[in-house]
Amino acid sequence: MLPIEVKKMIVSVVGHENFDDSKAGCLVYSYDATPQFQAMPHAVVSPRDTAEIASIVKICSKYKIPLVPRGSGTNLCAGTCPTHGGIVMLFKHMNKILEIDEENLTVTVQPGVITQDLILAVEEKNLFYPPDPSSMKISTIGGNINENSGGLRGLKYGVTRDYVMALEIILPNGDIIRTGGKLAKDVAGYDLTRLFVGSEGTLGIISEATLKLIPMPETKQTMLALYQDLEAAAKSVSKIIAHKIIPATLEFLDQPTLEAVEDFAKVGLPTNVKAVLLIEQDGPPDLVEKHISLIAEICRQNEAVSVQIAQNEVEANALMTARRSALSALARLKPTTILEDATVPRSEIANMVRAINEIAEKYNVNICTFGHAGDGNLHPTCPTDSRNQEEIERV
Amino acid sequence: MTALEEKYAIQTGFRERMDEDELLNCMRCGFCLPACPTYITSGYDEAQSPRGRIALMKAVRDGMIEWDDDVDRSLGLCLGCRACEPVCPAGVKYGHLLEEARDIIQDYKNLSLPVNTIRKAIFQGLFPHQDRMQTVTGLLGFYQKSGLQTIVRKIGFMKLFPVHLASMEQILPKVPSKKDMMNRPRYLEPAGEKCARVGFFSGCLMETMFMDTNNSTLKLLQLAGCEIIIPKDQSCCGALHGHSGEKQGSIELAKKNIQAFEELNVDYIITNAGGCGAFLIDYHHLLSGDPEWAERARQFTEKIKDFTEILVDLDFHKKAELKLDHQIVTYQDSCHLRNVMKTFSAPRLLLSRINGITFKEMKDAGSCCGSAGIYNIVEPEMSMRILDTKMGHTKASCADTVVTANPGCLLQMKLGIVREGMSDQMEAVHIADLLLEAVQ
Ligand SMILES: Cc1cc2nc3c(=O)[nH]c(=O)nc-3n(C[C@H](O)[C@H](O)[C@H](O)COP(=O)(O)OP(=O)(O)OC[C@H]3O[C@@H](n4cnc5c(N)ncnc54)[C@H](O)[C@@H]3O)c2cc1C
Ligand code: SF4
Ligand code: SF4
Numbered sequence: 011m012l013p014i015e016v017k018k019m020i021v022s023v024v025g026h027e028n029f030d031d032s033k034a035g036c037l038v039y040s041y042d043a044t045p046q047f048q049a050m051p052h053a054v055v056s057p058r059d060t061a062e063i064a065s066i067v068k069i070c071s072k073y074k075i076p077l078v079p080r081g082s083g084t085n086l087c088a089g090t091c092p093t094h095g096g097i098v099m100l101f102k103h104m105n106k107i108l109e110i111d112e113e114n115l116t117v118t119v120q121p122g123v124i125t126q127d128l129i130l131a132v133e134e135k136n137l138f139y140p141p142d143p144s145s146m147k148i149s150t151i152g153g154n155i156n157e158n159s160g161g162l163r164g165l166k167y168g169v170t171r172d173y174v175m176a177l178e179i180i181l182p183n184g185d186i187i188r189t190g191g192k193l194a195k196d197v198a199g200y201d202l203t204r205l206f207v208g209s210e211g212t213l214g215i216i217s218e219a220t221l222k223l224i225p226m227p228e229t230k231q232t233m234l235a236l237y238q239d240l241e242a243a244a245k246s247v248s249k250i251i252a253h254k255i256i257p258a259t260l261e262f263l264d265q266p267t268l269e270a271v272e273d274f275a276k277v278g279l280p281t282n283v284k285a286v287l288l289i290e291q292d293g294p295p296d297l298v299e300k301h302i303s304l305i306a307e308i309c310r311q312n313e314a315v316s317v318q319i320a321q322n323e324v325e326a327n328a329l330m331t332a333r334r335s336a337l338s339a340l341a342r343l344k345p346t347t348i349l350e351d352a353t354v355p356r357s358e359i360a361n362m363v364r365a366i367n368e369i370a371e372k373y374n375v376n377i378c379t380f381g382h383a384g385d386g387n388l389h390p391t392c393p394t395d396s397r398n399q400e401e402i403e404r405v
Numbered sequence: 406m407t408a409l410e411e412k413y414a415i416q417t418g419f420r421e422r423m424d425e426d427e428l429l430n431c432m433r434c435g436f437c438l439p440a441c442p443t444y445i446t447s448g449y450d451e452a453q454s455p456r457g458r459i460a461l462m463k464a465v466r467d468g469m470i471e472w473d474d475d476v477d478r479s480l481g482l483c484l485g486c487r488a489c490e491p492v493c494p495a496g497v498k499y500g501h502l503l504e505e506a507r508d509i510i511q512d513y514k515n516l517s518l519p520v521n522t523i524r525k526a527i528f529q530g531l532f533p534h535q536d537r538m539q540t541v542t543g544l545l546g547f548y549q550k551s552g553l554q555t556i557v558r559k560i561g562f563m564k565l566f567p568v569h570l571a572s573m574e575q576i577l578p579k580v581p582s583k584k585d586m587m588n589r590p591r592y593l594e595p596a597g598e599k600c601a602r603v604g605f606f607s608g609c610l611m612e613t614m615f616m617d618t619n620n621s622t623l624k625l626l627q628l629a630g631c632e633i634i635i636p637k638d639q640s641c642c643g644a645l646h647g648h649s650g651e652k653q654g655s656i657e658l659a660k661k662n663i664q665a666f667e668e669l670n671v672d673y674i675i676t677n678a679g680g681c682g683a684f685l686i687d688y689h690h691l692l693s694g695d696p697e698w699a700e701r702a703r704q705f706t707e708k709i710k711d712f713t714e715i716l717v718d719l720d721f722h723k724k725a726e727l728k729l730d731h732q733i734v735t736y737q738d739s740c741h742l743r744n745v746m747k748t749f750s751a752p753r754l755l756l757s758r759i760n761g762i763t764f765k766e767m768k769d770a771g772s773c774c775g776s777a778g779i780y781n782i783v784e785p786e787m788s789m790r791i792l793d794t795k796m797g798h799t800k801a802s803c804a805d806t807v808v809t810a811n812p813g814c815l816l817q818m819k820l821g822i823v824r825e826g827m828s829d830q831m832e833a834v835h836i837a838d839l840l841l842e843a844v845q
Binding site for chain 2 (some may be wrong): 032042043045048082103122124145147335336338345395396
């Protein structure tokens with residue numbers, strides 16, 4: 011329980027309706043998407059503006075109460091699990107897109123805006139916000155910034171960090187600062203903006219962000235390359251990059267992952283091959299055409315058994331959406347999914363795939379692998395059961 | 406039971422009966438949150454989300470928190486629309502979890518005496534008995550025909566009730582006479598060449614209050630080449646029971662229906678109400694623990710199909726000449742038809758084949774209208790908020806006609822039209838009635 015005077019003070023800031031210390035109210039904010047973590051907060055608070063955040067931060071700081079900012083709780087590092095109790099802070103009232111600036115190509119948002127809502131809103135104006143974590147239909151910009159999230163388009167377009175231009179932050183002592191600005195060239199002084207990106211809510215609370223937009227690419231094409239040999243797929247990845255082509259997306263999925271995803275999404279993914287590469291290129295039509303046929307050729311030269319090009323945008327989007335469900339879909343196999351996030355220089359991706367298989371064999375665990383092959387970043391994932399202590403040890 | 410004993414009994418019930426594996430299948434990714442109408446309408450309250458509800462069920466089961474009114478509230482406000490299921494990559498069967506939880510709560514909860522009496526009257530006394538349904542519907546008919554309805558409306562008697570119930574009274578369909586209800590055919594010939602032999606599940610509400618719609622459905626099936634058997638001993642599907650924690654009652658009804666259909670040697674069992682169909686198609690789960698019935702239930706559920714699927718399978722939309730006066734038509738999915746029976750393209754395909762109309766998809770057509778069985782009566786506030794959002798999308802589609810595929814949705818959409826004061830511009834109809842009108 012919070013000290014009664016603290017509760018009174020917080021309620022006087024946000025009102026009764028935005029303070030909840032009921033058991034059920036706390037329980038539903040005791041977890042995020044991280045397996046094997048759960049802890050009860052003492053209260054849940056939903057401020058309505060920056061000033062209210064600052065007041066709460068001051069109270070928490072004075073009484074030494076842990077404060078855990080929380081977007082949609084989809085992170086995989088227990089970042090919003092209140093392991094020391096305290097207060098969980100929500101941004102459900104602070105979820106507005108404040109401005110889309112078509113002259114400076116920026117968008118200014120509150121932290122609670124859902125990533126996909128932002129992407130769709132700017133696309134209506136023919137602008138493009140590339141960072142697309144697989145959780146984007148529910149993740150918030152506040153969460154994306156604090157996890158420095160990346161997604162399927164990261165290979166060509168980078169991660170959230172590359173799009174954050176300015177932040178409004180409430181520091182632990184309650185001071186409100188602004189970093190950065192709408193300037194395309196902003197080089198004077200310390201780069202505080204970057205310090206806060208990826209800080210997992212440990213340095214301050216972000217109450218507003220200005221993000222960079224780019225013009226919408228003219229067209230895109232999507233393809234699947236099918237392999238009966240994991241290492242051949244991995245080798246194709248290095249070869250594509252070595253040919254000085256940077257596709258927008260270059261993803262790897264192995265057979266068990268394909269099976270789980272297809273079981274859910276039913277989009278006609280091949281389940282009789284050992285691995286596929288999901289590749290997308292965007293840009294002017296002739297360039298996209300040229301790159302896609304070149305990539306197809308490289309894949310074939312590297313033992314792809316078949317190369318399939320999506321016939322239209324609906325088909326292409328279905329493939330990308332299916333890929334985004336991979337991690338959750340693997341939960342079909344076993345109740346606990348332990349995901350790793352390992353990155354190597356992209357020339358080493360074939361070695362990494364081999365090493366993963368050796369590890370699976372050595373420890374007698376099932377590992378399903380998928381991920382951003384083009385970045386050298388794979389997610390070897392163990393479907394397991396947290397109730398099976400012996401297996402968890404091996405995992 | 407004292408309140409404390411009640412709490413303890415529910416907790417024990419959760420520990421013993423909730424399926425731990427299914428609860429653990431939720432990996433808490435949150436992918437279901439944007440699809441949940443109560444999460445969105447409550448302003449993003451995790452306690453009103455599928456992930457939150459599963460976490461609460463699990464916490465009560467594991468003894469991490471006690472059962473209390475707030476947990477009760479969270480589960481009570483769930484629409485049971487199951488929009489969270491098709492979007493869940495992990496394949497969590499939320500509907501089954503909710504049903505079991507509600508059954509446990511119902512078993513041990515001290516309901517106030519009047520509530521208990523009403524529940525008993527409805528669940529044991531009324532719905533399982535087609536003859537009594539006919540009588541009640543008959544009374545409603547008398548009320549409408551005798552002029553009493555006009556008088557009651559004039560003196561504003563209904564104004565004494567909560568606003569939505571008062572408007573509800575205005576939108577009830579003109580009901581058939583008891584005599585019509587008694588003289589139902591049991592067998593119908595196909596109109597032309599026979600393409601399939603089907604059993605027709607009449608449904609209790611559909612066979613009484615919405616008898617005209619059943620007639621339209623039967624005619625369409627005949628035109629499509631179906632030989633139709635309508636077994637007399639069929640019963641209410643049990644959905645209202647199942648969704649309200651009266652599992653035993655629904656099991657009895659399931660057995661009765663399986664018996665009524667299993668000897669008929671039909672290719673399909675046809676429904677025209679998404680709410681019933683989705684419950685029928687779940688009988689194998691309901692009876693999975695009963696060795697005598699499990700296999701029989703499986704055979705039954707394999708045959709369940711919505712009539713729109715059959716019409717499409719039999720190429721009705723290609724053979725029949727469908728035409729109506731010009732109007733903009735939009736389609737509101739029945740949650741259970743879409744999320745459980747996975748029927749969403751067949752109705753749209755049929756509508757798009759009607760000459761003369763313009764079919765316009767509304768935003769979020771797949772999202773619940775807030776009707777949800779008896780939800781709009783027991784949770785009027787949330788229900789009306791959800792309906793208001795739905796009406797916003799409906800109006801934006803500029804539709805003259807809103808088509809639905811389930812009696813509850815139909816009434817709710819009619820209610821929405823009345824509430825918006827748009828009765829002279831917009832109409833809600835069941836898809837079977839519109840299709841038949843297009844044939845003639
Ligand atoms: C199925 C699945 C797929 C995923 N795919 C990807 C992927 O492709 N790429 C990727 O990068 N991640 C991925 N993730 C992880 C996660 O979704 C992202 O990290 C996402 O950015 C988190 O957003 P959120 O709104 O849920 O944040 P939360 O989980 O709520 O919070 C994340 C962190 O940010 C902090 N925080 C949140 N808001 C604020 C604020 N306003 N001020 C200060 N700190 C704040 C929290 O304290 C926490 O430390 C995935 C997760 C799942 C479950
Ligand atoms: S989508 Fe499925 S696994 Fe993910 S939180 Fe919802 S119910 Fe759980
Ligand atoms: S059944 Fe409907 S209301 Fe209930 S949790 Fe699922 S989506 Fe939400």
